[in-house]
Amino acid sequence: MDKSKTYMNSYLAGILLGVFMIAAYYFSGEGLGASGAMKAVVIASVNDINHEYAAKAPYFAARVQNEDKSPAKTWLVFEILGVIAGAILSAALYGRLKLSIGKAPTISNRTRLIAALIGGILFGVGSQLGRGCTSGMVMSGMGVLSLSGFIGLVAIFGGGYVLAYFFRKLWI
Amino acid sequence: MGPLFPTGAIGDELNMLIGFIIGIGFGFLLEAAGFTNTRKLAGVFYGYDFVVLKVFFSAAITAAIGLFLMNHYGLIDLNEIYYPKTFWIPTLIGGFIMAFGFIIGGFCPGTSICAAVTGKIDAMIFVLGAIIGIVGYAFTYEPLWEHLRGTGKMGKVDIAHWMGISDGTFILIMTIIAAITFFAITVIQKRVTAKRDYQL
Numbered sequence: 001m002d003k004s005k006t007y008m009n010s011y012l013a014g015i016l017l018g019v020f021m022i023a024a025y026y027f028s029g030e031g032l033g034a035s036g037a038m039k040a041v042v043i044a045s046v047n048d049i050n051h052e053y054a055a056k057a058p059y060f061a062a063r064v065q066n067e068d069k070s071p072a073k074t075w076l077v078f079e080i081l082g083v084i085a086g087a088i089l090s091a092a093l094y095g096r097l098k099l100s101i102g103k104a105p106t107i108s109n110r111t112r113l114i115a116a117l118i119g120g121i122l123f124g125v126g127s128q129l130g131r132g133c134t135s136g137m138v139m140s141g142m143g144v145l146s147l148s149g150f151i152g153l154v155a156i157f158g159g160g161y162v163l164a165y166f167f168r169k170l171w172i
Numbered sequence: 173m174g175p176l177f178p179t180g181a182i183g184d185e186l187n188m189l190i191g192f193i194i195g196i197g198f199g200f201l202l203e204a205a206g207f208t209n210t211r212k213l214a215g216v217f218y219g220y221d222f223v224v225l226k227v228f229f230s231a232a233i234t235a236a237i238g239l240f241l242m243n244h245y246g247l248i249d250l251n252e253i254y255y256p257k258t259f260w261i262p263t264l265i266g267g268f269i270m271a272f273g274f275i276i277g278g279f280c281p282g283t284s285i286c287a288a289v290t291g292k293i294d295a296m297i298f299v300l301g302a303i304i305g306i307v308g309y310a311f312t313y314e315p316l317w318e319h320l321r322g323t324g325k326m327g328k329v330d331i332a333h334w335m336g337i338s339d340g341t342f343i344l345i346m347t348i349i350a351a352i353t354f355f356a357i358t359v360i361q362k363r364v365t366a367k368r369d370y371q372l
Contacts, residue, residue, distance in 0.1 A: 057310075
């Protein structure tokens with residue numbers, strides 16, 4: 001059997017992920033996140049290019065006041081560096097470390113890449129307005145029983161089911 | 173008593189190192205569970221692969237039970253940890269925008285990072301898109317988003333208390349719903365994949 005098509009048992013992976021979430025809360029008081037790290041990188045980059053602008057603009061200001069500490073030196077950025085290492089390690093073990101485009105066989109590479117770009121832009125905007133993405137807001141929020149996490153769950157997954165029919169040609 | 177960093181039990185440098193190590197576990201598990209495969213992710217919306225729901229719910233329930241027990245036995249102070257405040261209007265609208273992003277782009281930020289670094293070109297483009305989206309949001313923040321983002325403010329709201337039940341009861345109900353869901357999706361997936369091969 002092709003090793004690159006074998007995956008860890010979903011429930012086992014979920015339970016272990018839950019244990020890492022508990023560890024993140026216990027040691028650091030932090031939830032697992034992803035869009036927050038992207039945000040930190042964007043803020044740090046804009047701050048490097050034009051500190052005067054960043055210090056005044058409302059979106060950036062709160063995060064760039066401390067001159068001694070880079071806005072990129074946050075827990076979430078270190079966590080994401082770990083995510084990168086962990087994903088590469090797992091892909092190497094399962095023999096999945098190779099260049100490819102993931103898509104339905106019925107659509108072209110071009111269509112897939114354009115859709116990925118549009119989807120990424122929408123997720124970037126949505127995660128900022130919604131105060132976090134599927135990991136940081138929904139999954140971590142559900143772990144601490146925050147109402148916000150459950151609203152996000154309904155909006156993202158419920159929304160996905162509502163929209164699935166209209167975008168079915170991309171996937172099936 | 174936890175959390176260790178916010179209560180001063182460990183320092184900043186060690187905290188960052190712990191973040192890195194926890195991240196390794198997070199990334200390893202996402203990849204190992206198949207979350208770098210965009211079609212497995214999208215499968216949750218078409219019934220041919222429910223890996224997203226299985227992993228997501230088992231993780232959330234494990235964390236909820238673990239934190240509930242640790243809080244009960246005085247091992248962690250939940251007032252000191254990250255707790256997403258509820259702003260229901262922007263979360264609902266932002267969540268719906270993310271739903272579009274998910275069904276069109278086939279990833280979310282965490283899974284796209286894992287997929288991009290393990291060679292998925294579509295995920296690299298998704299990450300680029302997400303960065304463009306965040307930059308675009310940042311530079312249009314004042315005129316477009318600042319007001320909306322602060323609407324529907326409810327503060328720190330625990331869903332169980334909001335529903336008028338105890339945390340323990342809520343977790344029990346959530347676990348029962350998840351168990352029924354796990355059973356139902358197994359049946360659905362068998363039926364859907366029996367009709368055709370989705371070539372994941």
